[in-house]
Amino acid sequence: MSMTSLIFASSLLIIPIIVSYKQQLDLSKDMIISVLRAIIQLIIVGYILTFVFEARQPIIVITLVFIILINAALNTRKRVPNAVKHGFWISLFALVISTSITMTILILTGALHFKVNEIIPVSGMVISNAMIAINIGYTNLEKAFTQQRMEIEAKLSLGALPHLASKTQIQDTMKMAVIPTIDSAKTLGIVALPGMMSGLIIAGTPPLEAIRFQIMVTFMLLSATMIATMIAIFISYKQFYNKRHQLNI
Amino acid sequence: MLELKNITFQPNSSPILSHINLTINEGETVSIIGPSGSGKSTLLRLMADLISPTDGQCYLNGESYINYKPEQLRQTISYCPQTPIIFGETILDNVSFPAKVRKEKCDIKRANYLLTAFNLSQYDLNTNVSRFSGGEKQRLAIIRQLMYVPKFLLLDEATSALDHHNQQLVEQEIFKCHKEKGLGIIWITHDIKQSTRLFSRRLTIEKGKISNEEVIK
Numbered sequence: 001m002s003m004t005s006l007i008f009a010s011s012l013l014i015i016p017i018i019v020s021y022k023q024q025l026d027l028s029k030d031m032i033i034s035v036l037r038a039i040i041q042l043i044i045v046g047y048i049l050t051f052v053f054e055a056r057q058p059i060i061v062i063t064l065v066f067i068i069l070i071n072a073a074l075n076t077r078k079r080v081p082n083a084v085k086h087g088f089w090i091s092l093f094a095l096v097i098s099t100s101i102t103m104t105i106l107i108l109t110g111a112l113h114f115k116v117n118e119i120i121p122v123s124g125m126v127i128s129n130a131m132i133a134i135n136i137g138y139t140n141l142e143k144a145f146t147q148q149r150m151e152i153e154a155k156l157s158l159g160a161l162p163h164l165a166s167k168t169q170i171q172d173t174m175k176m177a178v179i180p181t182i183d184s185a186k187t188l189g190i191v192a193l194p195g196m197m198s199g200l201i202i203a204g205t206p207p208l209e210a211i212r213f214q215i216m217v218t219f220m221l222l223s224a225t226m227i228a229t230m231i232a233i234f235i236s237y238k239q240f241y242n243k244r245h246q247l248n249i
Numbered sequence: 250m251l252e253l254k255n256i257t258f259q260p261n262s263s264p265i266l267s268h269i270n271l272t273i274n275e276g277e278t279v280s281i282i283g284p285s286g287s288g289k290s291t292l293l294r295l296m297a298d299l300i301s302p303t304d305g306q307c308y309l310n311g312e313s314y315i316n317y318k319p320e321q322l323r324q325t326i327s328y329c330p331q332t333p334i335i336f337g338e339t340i341l342d343n344v345s346f347p348a349k350v351r352k353e354k355c356d357i358k359r360a361n362y363l364l365t366a367f368n369l370s371q372y373d374l375n376t377n378v379s380r381f382s383g384g385e386k387q388r389l390a391i392i393r394q395l396m397y398v399p400k401f402l403l404l405d406e407a408t409s410a411l412d413h414h415n416q417q418l419v420e421q422e423i424f425k426c427h428k429e430k431g432l433g434i435i436w437i438t439h440d441i442k443q444s445t446r447l448f449s450r451r452l453t454i455e456k457g458k459i460s461n462e463e464v465i466k
Contacts, residue, residue, distance in 0.1 A: 151336065156319075157299060157327060158346060159347070161320055246298070246299055
């Protein structure tokens, strides 16, 4: 795609800006800022990836993955429930473990090679999906403990330990965090051709090969989101209780 | 014996309870009356160790609550809240919960006995509870509390949603546990007649303080 084509393609933005203006949605400013941010971020990433791909140094790959992990953990901070302390570190731990397990299995099984052009984009997908799942988990955990406080206390008053008293809330929170990934897996190929698969096909990869890659991506996303959510939620929920197993919200 | 020594509960600027001193002997039956917002429920929640006093200490058999494991304490002093909370989907989900807490098998015989005693024998254990009326939920919540008889049962207006007949059935069964198993009862009620008829002592709480204490029988 030439730069001229890309500039002409940007004319597509005129439509949502006009709609936003006519319908008084007050989104024009946000839209322009988000597009400018995306352009700047992608240009920077493009240069970084060019440098990394040329360098072919494992340490640079690992450093870049770690930077992605830190950014993802920073992005979960806003969703961390009020009762939970050290949310950044909990998220980072959950992301590191889920990414490490998933990527190690993919590399050991030969589904992925330790090559810069495979590790960076795939780990980016894993981390991004795990981050979204953790964010959904945090939001729902806070809601569950606040809205179902009476149920939890009724169970505590029968002598239940915190993990039994809040088992339903933990299960519901985990389900809600992972369901978007499961739902998107269900509709693969029917509703949408996923980004990675479409990208491969556009780049000239035969569809059957692209599909194999997409199936692997589906496995890894399900695994990573489940591991990350489980770790983040299981560490976080305990902080809703004090030493006397009383709710501190 | 349950003792509250100089208990104050003040989470914000104004105290909900202040300087409460109270001793309740094992097997004693005490009713608590007082206007809404006087601190009655907070007092029961403190006794159940669901909240801790900001000042003073609670004791069970001379030992401070702090020396007990919370789960051990709450199996001994069991609290039934005013709003009946139902667990899961079926009656069994509810009556089996106390056994699950103790990692034991649910005593189905006792569950069926209590369902009959509380006028819920028309339902079996697999009945879905989602459409239960307020009164049925209230009775099921008390049954759950009585699956294992604690040393002290704390009831917060436990029969407020019941008609006269069902209220009497619940009272009969709870006081049967008192007579046969030495259950101590601390019951918040707005029904003065009930508090005179059934209990050995009556406390009146007003503005976070015990304003009156009467021995009835």
